[in-house]
Amino acid sequence: MAPGTWSTFLRRGAIWAFIALELAFFSIAGEFLSVSDKAFMNWDNMLLLLKQSAPLGIIAMGMTLIMVNGNIDLSVGAIFALAAVILLDSMTWPFMAAMGDWSFLLAWVFALLAGVALGALNGFLVWKTGVDAFIITLGAMLGFRGLVFMYNGENPTSHLNWTLVDFAEAQFLGLHTATWFLLVVTAGMWWLMNRTVHGRNAYAIGDNREAAVNAGIRVGPHMMINFMIIGFLAALSAVVFYSESGSVNPNDGMLYELWIITAVVLGGTKLTGGSGSIISTLGGVLAIQILRRGLNHIGADTSTVNLVIGLILIAVLFLDRQLNVKGKEALRI
Amino acid sequence: MTRPALRLENIVKTFPGVRALDGVSFEVLPGEVHALMGENGAGKSTLMKVLGGIHQPNEGRILVGEEPAVMANPLEAKAKGIVFIHQELSLAEELSVAENIYLGELPRKSFGRVDWATLYARTDEILKKLKVGFDARTMVGTLSIANQQMVEIARALTVDAKAVIFDEPTASLTDSEKVVLFEVIDDLKKDGVGIIYISHRMEEIFKITDRISVLRDGEYRGTLVTKETTEDDVTQLMIGRSLDLSRNHEHAEVGDVALEVRGLSCGDLYRDISFEIRRGEVVGFYGLVGAGRTEIAETLFGLRAPSAGQILLDGEEVHLGSPVDAIARGISLVPEDRKGQGLVLGMNCRDNMTLPQVGDLTAGPFVSDGAEIAIFDQYRDKLDIRTPGWRQTVGNLSGGNQQKIVIGKWLSMHPTLLIVDEPTRGIDVGSKSEIHKLIRQLASQGYAVMVISSEMPEVLHVSDRIVAMYHGELIRTFTSDEVTEDSLIQAISGIRTDGGDKAA
Numbered sequence: 001m002a003p004g005t006w007s008t009f010l011r012r013g014a015i016w017a018f019i020a021l022e023l024a025f026f027s028i029a030g031e032f033l034s035v036s037d038k039a040f041m042n043w044d045n046m047l048l049l050l051k052q053s054a055p056l057g058i059i060a061m062g063m064t065l066i067m068v069n070g071n072i073d074l075s076v077g078a079i080f081a082l083a084a085v086i087l088l089d090s091m092t093w094p095f096m097a098a099m100g101d102w103s104f105l106l107a108w109v110f111a112l113l114a115g116v117a118l119g120a121l122n123g124f125l126v127w128k129t130g131v132d133a134f135i136i137t138l139g140a141m142l143g144f145r146g147l148v149f150m151y152n153g154e155n156p157t158s159h160l161n162w163t164l165v166d167f168a169e170a171q172f173l174g175l176h177t178a179t180w181f182l183l184v185v186t187a188g189m190w191w192l193m194n195r196t197v198h199g200r201n202a203y204a205i206g207d208n209r210e211a212a213v214n215a216g217i218r219v220g221p222h223m224m225i226n227f228m229i230i231g232f233l234a235a236l237s238a239v240v241f242y243s244e245s246g247s248v249n250p251n252d253g254m255l256y257e258l259w260i261i262t263a264v265v266l267g268g269t270k271l272t273g274g275s276g277s278i279i280s281t282l283g284g285v286l287a288i289q290i291l292r293r294g295l296n297h298i299g300a301d302t303s304t305v306n307l308v309i310g311l312i313l314i315a316v317l318f319l320d321r322q323l324n325v326k327g328k329e330a331l332r333i
Numbered sequence: 334m335t336r337p338a339l340r341l342e343n344i345v346k347t348f349p350g351v352r353a354l355d356g357v358s359f360e361v362l363p364g365e366v367h368a369l370m371g372e373n374g375a376g377k378s379t380l381m382k383v384l385g386g387i388h389q390p391n392e393g394r395i396l397v398g399e400e401p402a403v404m405a406n407p408l409e410a411k412a413k414g415i416v417f418i419h420q421e422l423s424l425a426e427e428l429s430v431a432e433n434i435y436l437g438e439l440p441r442k443s444f445g446r447v448d449w450a451t452l453y454a455r456t457d458e459i460l461k462k463l464k465v466g467f468d469a470r471t472m473v474g475t476l477s478i479a480n481q482q483m484v485e486i487a488r489a490l491t492v493d494a495k496a497v498i499f500d501e502p503t504a505s506l507t508d509s510e511k512v513v514l515f516e517v518i519d520d521l522k523k524d525g526v527g528i529i530y531i532s533h534r535m536e537e538i539f540k541i542t543d544r545i546s547v548l549r550d551g552e553y554r555g556t557l558v559t560k561e562t563t564e565d566d567v568t569q570l571m572i573g574r575s576l577d578l579s580r581n582h583e584h585a586e587v588g589d590v591a592l593e594v595r596g597l598s599c600g601d602l603y604r605d606i607s608f609e610i611r612r613g614e615v616v617g618f619y620g621l622v623g624a625g626r627t628e629i630a631e632t633l634f635g636l637r638a639p640s641a642g643q644i645l646l647d648g649e650e651v652h653l654g655s656p657v658d659a660i661a662r663g664i665s666l667v668p669e670d671r672k673g674q675g676l677v678l679g680m681n682c683r684d685n686m687t688l689p690q691v692g693d694l695t696a697g698p699f700v701s702d703g704a705e706i707a708i709f710d711q712y713r714d715k716l717d718i719r720t721p722g723w724r725q726t727v728g729n730l731s732g733g734n735q736q737k738i739v740i741g742k743w744l745s746m747h748p749t750l751l752i753v754d755e756p757t758r759g760i761d762v763g764s765k766s767e768i769h770k771l772i773r774q775l776a777s778q779g780y781a782v783m784v785i786s787s788e789m790p791e792v793l794h795v796s797d798r799i800v801a802m803y804h805g806e807l808i809r810t811f812t813s814d815e816v817t818e819d820s821l822i823q824a825i826s827g828i829r830t831d832g833g834d835k836a837a
Binding site for chain 1: 407427
C-alpha cells in the first residue's frame with residue numbers, strides 16, 4: 001500500500017463507519033427507550049430521513065465546492081429564505097395567477113435565477129475587492145436576511161399550489177421527490193468536481209493558490225462561478241422544500257449555514273481548502289440527520305441534539321488532526 | 334558560431350536604494366549547460382526573477398533565439414520557452430502527478446470534461462523519459478521531495494523549452510537521484526535546450542557544466558570555460574576582494590564557557606554537532622542556506638527537540654522544551670525573519686521591547702507604564718535607537734532601528750547567550766556596520782554571542798571564531814586569525830582540509 005493510503009482510507013471511510021455506528025446505537029437504544037414501538041431502522045423511517053436530509057444536503061454539495069476552493073459562504077441560509085419568498089410570492093402575481101397551476105414552473109425559474117444572482121454578487125465582490133469570503137458572505141448573510149424582512153415584515157409569505165404539492169409529495173421508485181433532487185445534485189456535483197476541468201481547478205486553487213495562478217488559472221472568475229453554483233443550489237433547496245410546505249417565515253433558514261458547514265467538515269473537507277469529497281459530504285449530511293432523528297427517537301429534546309452534535313464535531317476534528325499530524329515532523333511552538 | 338538559445342544584454346535592475354543588477358550580460362547556447370555562480374546576495378535570484386517575468390528590468394533586453402522577449406508575468410515567460418525548476422516546489426499536494434504537470438492546461442473534452450485518457454497517456458510518456466518510479470495517477474503529496482522535484486522537471490518537458498533554469502536542483506536529492514537528474518539534463522542538452530544551472534556545489538559544476546558565469550555584487554564578472562579552469566579561479570572571481578578584508582582582530586576578554594553543545598543531532602537536519610561559546614566571545618556560523626544553522630539555533634531556543642546530544646549552560650546540562658524554558662535559562666534568539674518572528678509590527682516601540690517581561694512590570698494588577706518606559710529609555714540610549722519616541726509604531730522604523738529594538742528586547746532580559754540569526758538581513762549598508770559594532774560591544778560586555786550569517790564579510794568582521802557547516806555537519810572551526818576566504822568557501826562546500834580541531 002502506498003504511503004498515505006491508509007490514512008486517506010480512514011478519512012474517507014470514517015464517516016460511513018460513524019453512520020453504521022449511529023444506526024446500530026439507535027436501533028438498540030430504541031428498543032429500550034423509544035416511546036413508539038416502531039424500530040428505528042424501519043423502512044418508512046429511513047425514507048423520511050433521506051427526504052429530510054435534502055434541504056441541507058443540496059446546499060452542502062455546493063458548500064463542499066466552495067470550501068475545497070478555499071472559501072466559505074455564510075449567506076446560504078439567507079439566500080434560501082429569499083428564494084423561498086420569491087418562489088411563493090411570485091405565484092400570486094396577477095399575470096402568474098392568470099397562467100393557472102403550471103405557473104409554478106416560471107416561479108421556479110424566478111427563484112433559481114434569484115439564487116444565481118445573489119451568488120454572483122457574492123462572487124463578484126470576493127473577486128474584485130479581494131476581501132476574504134468569510135467577511136463578504138457574513139455581510140451578505142445580514143443583508144439578504146434584511147431583504148427577506150423588508151419583503152413582508154414579520155409575516156409569513158404563503159401560497160399553496162396543489163399541483164406543486166402533489167409533485168413534491170410524489171414518490172418515484174419508492175423515493176420522495178426531495179430525495180431524488182438530493183441524489184441528482186450529489187451525482188452532478190460529484191461529476192463536476194471529479195470529471196471536469198473546472199472542478200479539478202477548484203482543488204488546485206484551494207491547495208496551492210500561487211501554483212494555480214502561475215499555471216494561468218484565472219482564480220477570480222473561477223471563484224465567482226462557484227458562488228453562483230452555491231447560490232443556485234441554495235435556491236434549489238428552497239424550491240424543493242417550499243413546494244411542499246407552501247409557507248415561509250422570514251426567519252426560515254437561519255443557522256442553516258452552520259449546520260451545512262458542520263456536515264461538510266464532518267465529511268472530511270478541510271477548512272483551509274484543497275481537500276474534500278462530495279460523497280463524504282453526503283455521509284456528513286446523513287450522519288447529522290440520523291443523529292437528530294435518532295435522538296428524537298429515543299426521546300431526547302432539541303437542546304440535547306445540539307449539544308451532542310457540537311461535541312461530536314470537535315471530537316471528529318481532533319481525531320482527524322491526530323491522524324494527519326502523525327508521521328509529519330511536529331515543530332513545537 | 335551557433336545562435337544563443339538565450340541572451341541577456343546589459344540588464345540593469347534597481348530597487349529603492351539598491352542596484353541589484355548592474356549591467357549583466359551573458360548568453361546560453363543551445364545544448365549547453367551554463368553555470369551561474371555567485372555568493373549569496375550577488376544578484377542571482379534577482380536575475381532569475383527578471384528572466385521569469387516576476388521583475389521587469391530597468392535597462393537592457395532579453396533575447397530568446399533572435400527575438401527580443403518582454404515577459405510581464407511567469408506565464409509569458411513559459412510561453413516563450415523559458416522554464417524554471419524552482420528550489421522551492423510549487424505543487425498542489427492533493428492532486429495527481431498528471432494534474433500538477435498540466436495544471437492550467439488540462440486537456441478537455443466536450444462540456445468542460447477532463448480528457449483523462451489523453452492526460453494520463455501524455456504524462457506517462459513524459460514520466461517514462463524521466464525513468465521515475467511512479468505513474469501519472471499518483472497523488473503528489475505521497476511522493477518524496479526528490480520525486481516531487483521530478484514532477485516539476487516533467488512540467489518543463491511539456492512545453493517547447495528553449496531554456497531551462499535549474500535553481501539549486503540537488504539541494505534535497507540523494508546521490509542516486511542526482512544521477513537521474515544529470516541524465517535528464519544530458520537528454521535536454523541533446524535536444525538542443527540551453528540550460529542555466531545555479532548551484533554552489535563546485536563538484537557538480539565541474540562535472541556537468543560547459544561554461545561558468547560569475548556574478549558579484551550585482552555585476553557580471555566574467556565567463557569561464559569549465560574545462561580550462563579550476564575551483565580556485567572560480568572562487569577568486571566570486572570573492573574578488575583582496576583576501577585580507579577586515580577580519581576581526583580585536584578580541585574581548587574571554588570568560589567562562591557559557592554554552593557547550595556535545596554531539597547534538599536532530600534527524601537529518603544536523604548531525605553530531607559539538608562546540609562551545611565563552612562569555613565575551615562571538616562565534617559565527619557560516620554555511621549555505623539549508624546547512625542546518627538556523628535549526629541548531631531553534632533547538633537552543635527550545636523550538637526544535639534534538640534527537641541526540643547534550644546542551645550545557647554554565648556547565649550544567651539543560652533540557653529546553655520550549656522558548657519559555659530557554660528564556661528562563663538566559664537564552665535569547667533574535668530571529669532571521671525580523672518582521673515575521675521578531676516584532677509585532679503594529680505595536681509601539683516600548684511595548685515591543687518589554688513584550689517578554691510585561692507580566693513582571695506590574696503595579697498591583699496593572700501594567701506599570703513607568704517601569705516600561707524606564708526600560709525603553711535605558712535601551713534606547715544604550716543601543717542608540719533613533720525614534721521620535723516610544724509611541725512610534727515599530728513598523729515605521731528603519732530596518733536597522735527595528736533590529737535594535739529586537740536586540741534591546743532581549744538584552745533587557747539579561748541573557749547569558751544571545752543568538753542572532755542573519756543580523757543584517759534587509760538592513761542598509763550604513764546601519765549594517767552599526768549593528769556589527771553593537772555585536773562586538775556586546776561581547777566586550779561579557780555576553781556570549783552566536784551569530785548566524787550567510788554573508789561572508791559579516792561573519793569575518795564580527796566573529797572571534799567561525800564554525801563552517803555543510804549539509805548538517807560541522808566541517809571545521811576556524812579562529813579569526815587563521816581563517817582565509819578560500820578555506821572558508823571550501824569548508825562550506827563540504828571540502829575538509831586539515832588544520833584546526835574539528836570540534837573546537
